[in-house]
Amino acid sequence: MGDGGSRVSTFRRQGEHCVADLAADEVRVLRKVASEVVGLLTEGFDHDDPVVGRLFPDIYPKDPTDSAEFRRYTEGDLKTAKIDQAGAILAALPDTAAGEVRLDAEAAEAWLRALNDARLAMGVRLEVSGDTDLSTELDLAMREDPGSSRVFQLSVYAYLGYLQESLLEALLT
Template sequence: MGAFHRDRRSKHLVATFTGFEADLLRSLASQLVELLHHEAAVPDDRDPLEALLDFGGPTSAPEDPVLARLFPTAYTDDEEAASDFRRFTENTLRDGKARAASAIIDGLEEGGLPDELEEDDALVIDVELAEPDAQLWLRSFTDLRLALAVRLGVEDDDEEYWASLPDDDPRARAHDVYDWVGGLQETLVHALTH
């Protein structure tokens, strides 16, 4: 379950998730949204025109390592340029990443995922995405994998280390989730391009 493919009739991208898979994916996306807004750059309860014309965003890199990876410093050799770039772009980038993660939550709930999942529930969630929504999911899968990689300390060519962990090690299970999201991402890319 959980693999995306293109429906021949509707041309939409579809996937079927178990209730557990859908709930896990919703939880990951919800945590990402919360993280993006927790260390919020600037609260945006202003008039929309005022907000559009205000470039008073953050000027320094986020303290959280995941956010620092999601919003890297643009100019490592010019602190003033990096500060200006961040001030003009980070709020918009945060909003875009939060919207993409929210698209996952919305898609799963539209597919029938209830607010609370019963432990013994044999629920199956069918998700059907038009291409613009599929692109949002794809972007969010990238963000989720980056977040998980940072939290777990995943590095290039460390597959042997992860394979050596016992199955009951919580890090091994978390890495399995990282791999699972990567698998979803791969099937979605394939479905979008074929």
């Protein structure tokens, strides 16, 4: 990510805000990812989709009846919160191709949750788990087909993780 791949933006603390200067390709990627999460949670919402299962796991996996009852009372609010969090990313992105993002603590926390949801969704689709060595996976994908959508998606997944870590560090300083 960054200008021609030369840099990746980092959040920094500036007073009460977390600030990053995003390049045009970063803005495009974040806009697309956040929009896809909103789409998944609205018109694409399907309990049989493994991504939905990952974002809304069964609270009682050994008791489907209790899980369904719990979901009945909590899913609407949880889904609304996830949509709002992805919306926080969309609302904070610059209107122009590149620019500054300035987040107060509440917006930064919403971004962290939304970035996490996006990474969870991508991880399911890419079959990436906590045990996956991302750099090895990316190297393998590059050797197989450097122009593949998998290389791009793994790169976006890695970028979101980097941005999430950068934001968390800025928030905690």
